[in-house]
Amino acid sequence: MSDPILRLDGLEKGYNRGKPNEVLVLRGASAVIAPGEVVGLIAPSGAGKSTLLHIAGLLDTPDAGEVSIAGSAMARASDRARTAARRALVGFVYQFHHLLPEFSAAENIAVPQLAHGAAKPEAMARAQSLLDKVGLAARADHRPAALSGGEQQRVAFCRALANAPRLLLADEPTGNLDPETSDAVFAVLMTLVRETGMSALIATHNHDLAARMDRVLRLEQGILVDS
Numbered sequence: 001m002s003d004p005i006l007r008l009d010g011l012e013k014g015y016n017r018g019k020p021n022e023v024l025v026l027r028g029a030s031a032v033i034a035p036g037e038v039v040g041l042i043a044p045s046g047a048g049k050s051t052l053l054h055i056a057g058l059l060d061t062p063d064a065g066e067v068s069i070a071g072s073a074m075a076r077a078s079d080r081a082r083t084a085a086r087r088a089l090v091g092f093v094y095q096f097h098h099l100l101p102e103f104s105a106a107e108n109i110a111v112p113q114l115a116h117g118a119a120k121p122e123a124m125a126r127a128q129s130l131l132d133k134v135g136l137a138a139r140a141d142h143r144p145a146a147l148s149g150g151e152q153q154r155v156a157f158c159r160a161l162a163n164a165p166r167l168l169l170a171d172e173p174t175g176n177l178d179p180e181t182s183d184a185v186f187a188v189l190m191t192l193v194r195e196t197g198m199s200a201l202i203a204t205h206n207h208d209l210a211a212r213m214d215r216v217l218r219l220e221q222g223i224l225v226d227s
């Protein structure tokens with residue numbers, strides 16, 4: 001059997017440890033995500049969803065436990081190895097688009113490819129083909145401020161997929177949109193994820209959206225439980 005794309009083993013994470021204002025957020029969180037699996041993450045506000053996603057995406061390190069991506073243990077790997085794995089294997093989408101305001105939609109999608117060593121013409125061609133897929137071919141030259149909220153978020157999806165990651169980590173990817181737009185934009189995200197066959201861990205407060213995923217994990221009292 002192929003390695004899981006993401007394996008979280010007994011993750012522990014706290015802030016201000018050993019001090020009076022200590023907060024223990026993760027207390028042994030474990031999960032396995034198989035290739036191609038799309039998993040929802042439901043957590044009450046403040047339960048540690050962002051902390052978990054940052055550790056899973058190698059943006060932060062756990063106090064204890066292991067994170068393996070595509071079979072490689074990364075929790076205690078060098079910064080250089082973690083950055084290389086993150087760039088090659090992981091895409092991120094947040095609640096707010098975080099697009100660079102002075103760049104066009106296509107340029108925003110080209111940036112991570114250039115950082116990963118692509119040549120500009122190829123990066124721009126891939127940006128255009130991703131924009132085609134999300135119905136924004138005609139918006140390639142628009143700056144983020146000239147796009148609607150739903151369009152900005154669709155560009156952010158393209159940027160997350162620019163380097164063809166194997167794992168998408170999304171933190172309330174449509175949480176900033178009105179319900180109708182959220183539904184339509186979420187459908188675009190799911191189509192992109194399913195078409196590429198990538199795995200995804202998608203945090204949402206929306207139970208209807210969570211119901212469209214293969215399964216759902218809940219983060220409760222610092223551990224992950226099947227929903």
Ligand SMILES: Nc1ncnc2c1ncn2[C@@H]1O[C@H](COP(=O)(O)OP(=O)(O)OP(=O)(O)O)[C@@H](O)[C@H]1O
Binds near residue numbers: 023049
């Ligand atoms: N740098 C930090 N220093 C101290 N406490 C922190 C820090 N970052 C997060 N926390 C605390 O850890 C807990 C989990 O935070 P986290 O941002 O992971 O929650 P969340 O589930 O993503 O919340 P929300 O859904 O409201 O965004 C919270 O109680 C938060 O106050």
